[in-house]
Amino acid sequence: MTRVLHILDHSLPLHSGYTFRTRAILKSQQAKGLDVRGITGQRHSAAGPAVEEVEGLTFHRVPGKPSGPPILREWREIESLQAAIERLAKEWRPDVLHAHSPALCGMAGLRAARRLGIAFVYEIRAFWEDAAVGNGTGSEGSIKYRLTRTLENRVVAGADAVFAICNGLREDLIARGHDASKIGISPNGVDLTLFGDPPPRDAALAASLGLAEGPVIGFIGSFYDYEGLDDLIAALPLLRERQPHAQLLLVGGGPMDVRLRAQAAASPVHDAITFTGRVPHDEVERYYSLIDVLAYPRKKSRLTELVTPLKPLEAMAERSIVAASDVGGHRELIENGATGLLYPPDDPAAIAAALAGFIDRGEDWPAMRERAHQYVARNHDWSRNVDRYLSVYQDLLKRSQTGGNQPSAE
Structure with a gap:
């Protein structure tokens, strides 16, 4: 049985898009x-034992917290994670080390793999320097931005095989001069066994939130600036000029929460905007049932042009109607007019006009729901996507058995 050790920034029991993708990968494998396990670095913030079983998955934890000045702190993280990987590998004997971004995990995995003489796979879910710009914790072109990019380039160059979650990331890596032949795609996916028809409208929840019949435009997720929720709030008064009963439901929280609530309170249609705050993961489906159109108004940026999000796929799998901004990450997932709606980013008036016309064409929605669901089933079902990993693992193991050359760690 092939053993694969996944090297992670954080994992379950924490809930995030990162941990849900990890769970899907490990469960599918x-x-x-x-035989799979995970190991998390010092940024995994949940308290727990050194070896933790969560939902039938085994995770090993690296003790301690990151400390020291910038750069030195990150290098200490790499060294502590590398040492923990090597200790675990000598006991458990994995055949493949599979590290997942950020590059701190990648460099720790690469160095450990070369010390141990085993195959190394690196997977990029986003360029974390761009993600830092998107969530307001970094700036493009800064020293930290350039150092993060340089570190990732070294990991990609040294890896035996690389996966990116979408074409945007892959093409960017190739443009940097990396070997296209070793960079594959492992797209965001869903476990279709968890999704079926849209749940019936939860009338009791709607009443408790003060929602009328709608149409309800909704967003469920994290409130980051790049998500463009300020544009959605600004679009609502214009939308209600053509759809007088339109309402906006925002489910979740994050860094933009206070600012968005203040913007909504000042809106001339503030009584049509509802914030729920964060809700338990096992109750999210109740909120999906209240939404007629799931809106993803991401702003145009390097991050949103290159990276595909998971939430629209989950909505399409559940046969929900999706409307999203016309940025590269959304264009990889949504065919305008066929599986959803694409509208101009960063333009509340254009968003309002597009949504108003879309709502008027509600008779097209049943066919759109089915096309979207079938698209996800063909291209983003984890039961199929996992085969991409297996073929690469098998090729690397055959290569190592026949004495194939391994790239150097440096």
Whole structure:
């Protein structure tokens, strides 16, 4: 049985898009007969034992917290994670080390793999320097931005195989001069066994939130600036000129929460905007049932042009109606007019006009729901996507058995 050790920034029991993708990958690999475990670095913030079982998955933790001045702190993180990987590998004997971005995990995995003489795979879910710009914790072109990019380039160059979650990331890596032949795609996916028809409208929840019949435009997720929720709030008064009963439901929280609530309170249609705050993960489906159109108004940026989000795929899998801004990450997932709606980013008036016309064409929605669901089933079902990993693992293991050359760690 092939053993794969996944090297992670954080994991379950924490809930995030990162941990849900990790769970899907590990569960799918288990179902294919692989023996898998995960190891998290010092940024995993949840308290727990050194070895933790969560939902049938085993995770090993690296003790301690990051400390020291910038750069030195990150290098200490790499060294502590590398040492923990090597200790675990000598006991558990994995065949493949599979690190997932950020590059801190990648460099720790690369160095450990070369010390141990085993295959190394690196997976990029986003360029974290761009994500830092998007969530307001970094600036493009800064020293930290350039150093993060340089570190990732070294990991990609040294890896035996690389996966990116979408074409945007892959093409960017190739443009930097990396070997296209070793960079594959492992797209965001869903476990279709968890999704079916849209749940019936939860009338009791709607009443408790003060929602009328709608149409309800909704967003469920994290409130980051790049998500463009300020544009959605600004679009609502214009939308109500053509759709007088339109309402906006915002489910979640994040860095933009206070600012968005203040913007909504000052809106001339403030009584049509509802914030729920964060809700338990096992109750999210109740909120989906209240939404007629799930809106993803991401702003145009390097991050949103290159990276595909997970939430629209989950909505399409559940046969929900999706309307999203026309940025590269959305264009990889949504065919305008066929599986959803694409509208101009960063333009509240254009968003309002597009949504108003879309709502008027509600008779097109049943066919759109079915096309979207079928698209996800063909291209983003984890039970199929996992085969991309298996073929690469098998090729690397055959290569190592026949004495194939390994790239150097430096």
